[in-house]
Amino acid sequence: MNTKYLDLLAQKYDTEEKVVTEIINLKAILNLPKGTEHFVSDLHGEYQAFQHVLRNGSGRVKEKIRDIFSGVIFEKEIDELAALVYYPEEKLQIIKNDFHQEEDLHEWYKKTIKRMIKLISYASSKYTRSKLRKALPSQFAYIIEELLYKTEESGNKEQYYHEIIEQIISLGQADKLITGLAYSTHQLVVDHLHVVGDIYDRGPEPDKIMEELINYHSVDIQWGNHDVLWIGAFAGSKVCLANILRICARYDNLDIIEDVYGINLRPLMNLAEKYYDDNPAFRPKTHADKKTSEHELVQITKMHQAIAMIQFKLESPIIKRRPSFNMEERLLLEKIDFDSNEITLNGSTYPLENTCFATINPKQPDMLLEEEQQVIDKLLFSVQHSEKLARHMNFLMRKGSLYLRYNGNLLIHGCIPIDEEGNMEKMEIEGKSYAGRELLDKFEQFLRQSFAHPEETDDLATDMVWYLWTGEYSSLFGKRAMTTFERYFIKEKVTHKEIKNHYYHLRENEETCEKILTEFDLDPEHGHIINGHTPVKEIEGENPIKAGGKIIVIDGGFSKAYQSKTGIAGYTLLYNSYGMKLVAHKHFNSKDEVLHDGTDVLSVKRLVDKELERKKVLETNVGEVLCQEINILKNLMEYRYMK
Ligand SMILES: O=P(O)(O)OC[C@H]1O[C@](O)(COP(=O)(O)O)[C@@H](O)[C@@H]1O
Numbered sequence: 001m002n003t004k005y006l007d008l009l010a011q012k013y014d015t016e017e018k019v020v021t022e023i024i025n026l027k028a029i030l031n032l033p034k035g036t037e038h039f040v041s042d043l044h045g046e047y048q049a050f051q052h053v054l055r056n057g058s059g060r061v062k063e064k065i066r067d068i069f070s071g072v073i074f075e076k077e078i079d080e081l082a083a084l085v086y087y088p089e090e091k092l093q094i095i096k097n098d099f100h101q102e103e104d105l106h107e108w109y110k111k112t113i114k115r116m117i118k119l120i121s122y123a124s125s126k127y128t129r130s131k132l133r134k135a136l137p138s139q140f141a142y143i144i145e146e147l148l149y150k151t152e153e154s155g156n157k158e159q160y161y162h163e164i165i166e167q168i169i170s171l172g173q174a175d176k177l178i179t180g181l182a183y184s185t186h187q188l189v190v191d192h193l194h195v196v197g198d199i200y201d202r203g204p205e206p207d208k209i210m211e212e213l214i215n216y217h218s219v220d221i222q223w224g225n226h227d228v229l230w231i232g233a234f235a236g237s238k239v240c241l242a243n244i245l246r247i248c249a250r251y252d253n254l255d256i257i258e259d260v261y262g263i264n265l266r267p268l269m270n271l272a273e274k275y276y277d278d279n280p281a282f283r284p285k286t287h288a289d290k291k292t293s294e295h296e297l298v299q300i301t302k303m304h305q306a307i308a309m310i311q312f313k314l315e316s317p318i319i320k321r322r323p324s325f326n327m328e329e330r331l332l333l334e335k336i337d338f339d340s341n342e343i344t345l346n347g348s349t350y351p352l353e354n355t356c357f358a359t360i361n362p363k364q365p366d367m368l369l370e371e372e373q374q375v376i377d378k379l380l381f382s383v384q385h386s387e388k389l390a391r392h393m394n395f396l397m398r399k400g401s402l403y404l405r406y407n408g409n410l411l412i413h414g415c416i417p418i419d420e421e422g423n424m425e426k427m428e429i430e431g432k433s434y435a436g437r438e439l440l441d442k443f444e445q446f447l448r449q450s451f452a453h454p455e456e457t458d459d460l461a462t463d464m465v466w467y468l469w470t471g472e473y474s475s476l477f478g479k480r481a482m483t484t485f486e487r488y489f490i491k492e493k494v495t496h497k498e499i500k501n502h503y504y505h506l507r508e509n510e511e512t513c514e515k516i517l518t519e520f521d522l523d524p525e526h527g528h529i530i531n532g533h534t535p536v537k538e539i540e541g542e543n544p545i546k547a548g549g550k551i552i553v554i555d556g557g558f559s560k561a562y563q564s565k566t567g568i569a570g571y572t573l574l575y576n577s578y579g580m581k582l583v584a585h586k587h588f589n590s591k592d593e594v595l596h597d598g599t600d601v602l603s604v605k606r607l608v609d610k611e612l613e614r615k616k617v618l619e620t621n622v623g624e625v626l627c628q629e630i631n632i633l634k635n636l637m638e639y640r641y642m643k
């Protein structure tokens with residue numbers, strides 16, 4: 001090993017004792033049970049429901065409370081303690097309003113602090129003291145540690161412990177301590193979070209999800225097709241930008257663009273007012289809890305059409321300059337007969353309805369009007385100069401990837417494109433053929449390149465981000481074509497069908513899953529594929545656990561817009577040292593309900609995989625890194641101190 005490197009390391013470990021202590025410490029950690037991983041996917045802007053799942057740790061918080069207090073305190077108190085741990089600030093307010101006597105509140109504080117300390121102690125039992133310390137609220141870390149490590153046996157210090165709690169309460173620090181303890185508990189019940197794609201679109205608050213993730217203690221993201229659409233817009237793809245605006249208009253979410261990310265929509269609105277009218281096909285989907293006036297709805301309907309038409313026009317030159325995308329059949333504007341208002345697709349002619357072609361020149365249907373060009377250019381400028389969006393997109397890039405190999409499992413949002421025999425589909429890019437893992441690596445390379453060059457708007461890397469949104473061999477989409485145009489303008493449902501890649505039915509077979517795991521250099525016998533993207537229709541009896549447990553699809557539909565199809569409000573997956581558990585969440589009504597009734601949205605748990613022996617840190621990705629560190633430290637030991 002390079003001695004310069006070891007000399008540098010010796011500055012940190014400048015005594016033999018320091019090296020020895022660290023080696024012992026790391027070796028010991030390897031033997032602790034592995035931390036709990038929490039998997040979520042397809043959040044689609046549903047911040048409230050997501051926040052709840054994070055705070056209750058998909059049921060882990062209540063489970064721990066039950067383990068300690070079942071049969072010791074009333075069921076109602078268990079619910080109340082759980083609600084306090086989930087939402088400490090709000091629950092404290094409610095509780096304090098209920099007390100009229102100072103002494104009663106004092107007693108409640110005493111009782112509650114003791115219970116929460118017990119909970120922390122139990123939840124941290126599989127971690128080192130140092131890890132626990134990092135999870136504690138820093139201003140109270142010392143005091144909490146004193147309370148945590150007290151030994152009851154002698155009783156000598158009873159008065160001392162009692163006094164600590166008394167002082168916290170009388171010095172007015174109880175609320176802060178309780179709140180801090182609650183947040184520490186969240187951190188201890190879940191060690192690491194995986195977001196298997198689709199944070200953005202359809203729901204109203206993706207920005208708040210991003211903020212929550214930015215502040216989360218340990219997280220990685222596997223990009224979804226909707227996430228790369230936002231990345232693409234920020235990276236300079238005008239067609240991606242048109243798509244995100246179209247989807248925001250469609251779901252009555254333009255305030256995300258305007259109020260949250262500060263992007264000026266006036267140019268689009270002016271264009272929309274000039275060329276478009278009300279149109280039933282473009283009326284936004286309304287939210288039950290949002291009151292948009294009729295006047296605004298009409299305004300959004302017009303903008304929806306204006307941006308959709310810009311999108312369709314922008315697709316055409318990309319399809320033409322990228323034959324390897326194999327998307328010529330999507331040159332739809334050229335297939336329209338503007339006199340008869342019909343379109344011919346695969347030999348069949350269909351009438352068009354609800355059309356809005358005022359800006360189209362039939363001789364050159366994909367040509368943007370000067371005004372349209374200006375609008376999209378201004379929007380792009382505005383998007384690329386939004387400080388908040390820049391922060392969110394940078395975070396997505398830093399924590400995200402197209403796929404992740406983690407603790408033996410393969411995490412992907414969409415699919416691995418395969419043919420009918422289960423072989424990896426090939427795609428030719430710049431004269432070279434790519435398939436499987438290599439293809440995904442190539443896609444990711446393009447995405448990163450595009451992000452690094454926001455000034456490039458028409459290069460292959462930028463076009464490729466759009467391909468990831470909608471291309472046949474995109475691992476995020478994986479359907480033959482996205483039939484957006486047909487869904488707006490053609491009544492015949494046959495034209496709306498989006499033909500799925502073979503992956504989506506072949507993944508039911510163990511053999512296919514094993515082949516894919518092998519392609520990603522993972523153990524096919526023990527590994528799993530963790531998948532999002534396609535809503536699991538529990539209503540129709542679909543099982544999210546497929547291929548004998550080799551693959552788990554966790555898109556149960558956080559998205560309110562999709563819950564009538566799925567019948568539930570999302571799946572999440574937990575993987576701790578004992579194995580995997582799938583949690584189905586019932587419809588999440590509101591935080592208020594949880595705060596007042598203590599009700600929870602959780603339901604069934606299905607055991608996916610039971611480890612015969614408890615899995616240790618040694619067998620994880622983190623363990624691998626620790627082993628490397630131990631080896632380096634051993635080298636240092638020999639080089640420096642064992643001469
Ligand atoms: O429900 P909407 O808004 O019409 O969206 C439908 C479109 O969304 C997609 O399903 C992609 O989004 P998902 O990743 O959420 O599936 C397209 O395949 C489809 O055309």
Ligand SMILES: [Mn+2]
Nearest residue numbers: 198224225533
């Ligand atoms: Mn998706």
